[in-house]
Amino acid sequence: MENDVNASLLQIQELSNKALKRSEFAKKYGALIVFAILIIFNLIVTPGFVDSSTVWNLIIHTTTTLVVAMGMTFVIATAGIDISVGSTMALTAVVTATLLPMLGMAVSIMIGLALGAGIGLLIGTLTVKFKIQPMVLTLALMIALRSIARMVSNAKTVNIADEGFIGLSVNYIGGTVPVQLIYVVVIAIVFYIIATRTVFGKSVEAIGNNPSAARLSGIKADKNTIMVYVLLGILSALAGCLAIARTMNCNPSSVGSGMEMDAIAAVVIGGTSMMGGKPRILGTVIGCFIITLITTTVNMNGIPSEWSMVFKAAIIILAVYIQSEKKIKVRQSKIKPIASKEV
Amino acid sequence: MDRSISAKHVITQNATLVAAVAIIIAAGIAFDNFFTVVNLSNIFRQASMIGIMAIGSSFVILTGGIDLSAGSLFGFAAVMCGIVDAFCPNPFVMGLIAILTCAGFGALNGFCVTKLRIPPFIVTLAMMSGVQGLGLIITEGGNTLPITAEGFTNIATGTIGSVINDKGLEVGVVPVPAIIMIVGFVIAVIVSKYTTFGRNCYAVGGNEDAAIMKGISVNRTKFLAYLMSGICCGIAGIIVAARTRGGQITVGDGYEMDVIASVVLGGTLLSGGQGKVLNSMWGALIITMIGNIINLNSDVISYLWEGTITGILLLVILVAQSKMQSNKLGAR
Numbered sequence: 001m002e003n004d005v006n007a008s009l010l011q012i013q014e015l016s017n018k019a020l021k022r023s024e025f026a027k028k029y030g031a032l033i034v035f036a037i038l039i040i041f042n043l044i045v046t047p048g049f050v051d052s053s054t055v056w057n058l059i060i061h062t063t064t065t066l067v068v069a070m071g072m073t074f075v076i077a078t079a080g081i082d083i084s085v086g087s088t089m090a091l092t093a094v095v096t097a098t099l100l101p102m103l104g105m106a107v108s109i110m111i112g113l114a115l116g117a118g119i120g121l122l123i124g125t126l127t128v129k130f131k132i133q134p135m136v137l138t139l140a141l142m143i144a145l146r147s148i149a150r151m152v153s154n155a156k157t158v159n160i161a162d163e164g165f166i167g168l169s170v171n172y173i174g175g176t177v178p179v180q181l182i183y184v185v186v187i188a189i190v191f192y193i194i195a196t197r198t199v200f201g202k203s204v205e206a207i208g209n210n211p212s213a214a215r216l217s218g219i220k221a222d223k224n225t226i227m228v229y230v231l232l233g234i235l236s237a238l239a240g241c242l243a244i245a246r247t248m249n250c251n252p253s254s255v256g257s258g259m260e261m262d263a264i265a266a267v268v269i270g271g272t273s274m275m276g277g278k279p280r281i282l283g284t285v286i287g288c289f290i291i292t293l294i295t296t297t298v299n300m301n302g303i304p305s306e307w308s309m310v311f312k313a314a315i316i317i318l319a320v321y322i323q324s325e326k327k328i329k330v331r332q333s334k335i336k337p338i339a340s341k342e343v
Numbered sequence: 344m345d346r347s348i349s350a351k352h353v354i355t356q357n358a359t360l361v362a363a364v365a366i367i368i369a370a371g372i373a374f375d376n377f378f379t380v381v382n383l384s385n386i387f388r389q390a391s392m393i394g395i396m397a398i399g400s401s402f403v404i405l406t407g408g409i410d411l412s413a414g415s416l417f418g419f420a421a422v423m424c425g426i427v428d429a430f431c432p433n434p435f436v437m438g439l440i441a442i443l444t445c446a447g448f449g450a451l452n453g454f455c456v457t458k459l460r461i462p463p464f465i466v467t468l469a470m471m472s473g474v475q476g477l478g479l480i481i482t483e484g485g486n487t488l489p490i491t492a493e494g495f496t497n498i499a500t501g502t503i504g505s506v507i508n509d510k511g512l513e514v515g516v517v518p519v520p521a522i523i524m525i526v527g528f529v530i531a532v533i534v535s536k537y538t539t540f541g542r543n544c545y546a547v548g549g550n551e552d553a554a555i556m557k558g559i560s561v562n563r564t565k566f567l568a569y570l571m572s573g574i575c576c577g578i579a580g581i582i583v584a585a586r587t588r589g590g591q592i593t594v595g596d597g598y599e600m601d602v603i604a605s606v607v608l609g610g611t612l613l614s615g616g617q618g619k620v621l622n623s624m625w626g627a628l629i630i631t632m633i634g635n636i637i638n639l640n641s642d643v644i645s646y647l648w649e650g651t652i653t654g655i656l657l658l659v660i661l662v663a664q665s666k667m668q669s670n671k672l673g674a675r
Binding site: 137 | 409455459460461462464465466468469470471472473475476477479480484600603604607612613614645647648649650651653654655657658661662664665666
C-alpha cells in the first residue's frame, strides 16, 4: 500500500522535474531559438543580408539599448522595474552636451554619469525606504525628468562639436570595424561575470526569488536593491552619451524616447522573469539583437517601417509565450489515483 | 473626539477629491482667468477623454494588471471613425465600429494575459507598439483621415444648458463628453461595488490564490477587465475624433501614462485589490487642470514646466500615500 503511494509520488515528482527542466530549457534557449529563426529567415529572404556591413550596422544600432538593458536585467531580477531610463538618458545627455564646450570631455561625462547615479540613488532609496512601487515611482520620474531635460536646453537641440566626444561612437577600428563592437563584447562579458560569479549577482537573484528569505540569510537586501538602481542610472547616462555622440547633437525631446520599452522587452525576451529571479545577461544580449534585427529585416526588405512595430509586437509575444510557465500536464492514465488508497 | 476621527477618515478616504478642490480654489484665487464658465467647461471637456479611459484602466489595475495600450487604442478608435466615415458617414455606425474594434484589441489583451499567461506589462506593451504600427500603416504614415459625417462633432463640442457671458454671447455650460464621463463613472461605481464582477476584481487583485480557492473564475474576471478597458478607449477615441474632426493615430501618444497617472493619483494601488474607481475621475481632473493652468498663464509659467509639476506632484502624493499606509500598519 505505502509502496504504491510512494511510487505514484515519485512518478509525479519525475513528471514535475521534467516540466521544470523543460521550462528551464525554454528560458535559457528560447531567445536563441527566436534569434536563429530570424537569422535563417533573413538568409533566405533578405537580399544582401550576407555582408559584413549588416553585422556592423546591427551592432551599432544595438549598443545603446544593450547598455541600458544590462542594468535593466538586474533591476527586473530584483522584481523591480524602471520606466524612467529614457528620460534619465535625456537629462544626463543634455547636461553633458551643455557642459561639453566649457569643461571638456572627461569632466562633463563624469558629471553626466554622477547625475545618472544620483537619479538611481533617488529611485532606489524611495523604493526601499518608502516602499513605493517602482512602476509608479519611475512613471512620475519619467514625466518629470523629461520635462527638466527640456528645460535645461530650453527645448532646443544642443549641437556637439567636440571631436573626441563624437569619436566615442563614430570611430572605426582599421577603417571598417565599428568601435561599438568592443563596447558590446566588453559590457556583455563584464556583466555576465557580475551576474554569475560575484556576491552582488547572487544577492540580486536571492532578493528576486524571495526578499524575506534573502534578508533572513544575511543578504543586505536594501543596500543591494539601491545598488541595482544606481547601476542602471549610471548605465543610462552612459547610453545617453553614446547616443548623442552618434547623432552629434542632443535633442532632449527625442533622446532615449521609447528606450524603456525596448530595454524591458529585451530583458523579458531574454528569459529574466518579471517576478524576479535569475538575471540572464546572455539572454538579454540576444534579446537586444532580436529587437534590432526586426527593424533591420523590415528596412532591408523595403517594407514600410511601420510594419516593424507590428512584427516587434508579434515576436515579443511569441518569445515570451515560449518561456511562459505552462501548467504541468499530468496525464491521469499514467498515475494511479492516490486519494482513494490513502483511506 | 468621535467627530474628529470621522473627519480625518473622510479626508484620507477622499484625499484626491480634497486635492482637486484645493487646486481649484488656489487657482481660482491666484489666476482670475481660471474661474470662468468657459474655462471650467473646457477642463471637463479635456478631462473626459483621460477620465473615460481611466475607468477601464482602474478595473485592470484593480485586478493587479496594467494597460499600456490605452493610448494606442484611443488613437486607433479615432482612425476607425475616419475609415468608416469614408463609406458610411453615420455617427452611430462609426462609433459602434470604433468601439467594437477596440473591444477586439482589449479581448486580445485579455486572451494573451489569461490563456497564454504572459505578464500584462509585456502584452499591453506589445499591443501598444503593434496597434500604433497598424494605425500608421492604415493612415500611410500618420496622415489625418478627415471626418465629415453630419452631427458627429456634437459628441465632443455639444453642450447642455447655457449662460450669457459678459460679452453678451451665449455659451454652453455642460459639455457632452463630461456627461459621458460622469455617466461612465456612475456605472463604474455601481459595477465595482454591487456586481459580482466588480467584487471579483478586488478579490483577484488582492490575493489571486485565495480568489481561486473561493471559486472565482480569475481568468474570466481578468478577461472582462481588459475587454472593458478596450471599450473605454474606444469611447474616448470617438470623442477625440469628433473634437479634432479627424482620425489620427498619433493623437494618443503618451496618453497611457496620463491615464495610469490619474488612476494612481486616485489612490488605486498598482499591486491591485485596493482603490476606488471614482477617485480616478478626480485624478484625471487634477492632471488636466495642471496643464490648463500652465496654458492659461504661459506668460508667467513656461509650458516646459508642465511635466515637472505633474511628476513632482505625483511623487509627493506617492510618498504621502506610503506614509499613510505605514501609519495604518503601525496602528494595527
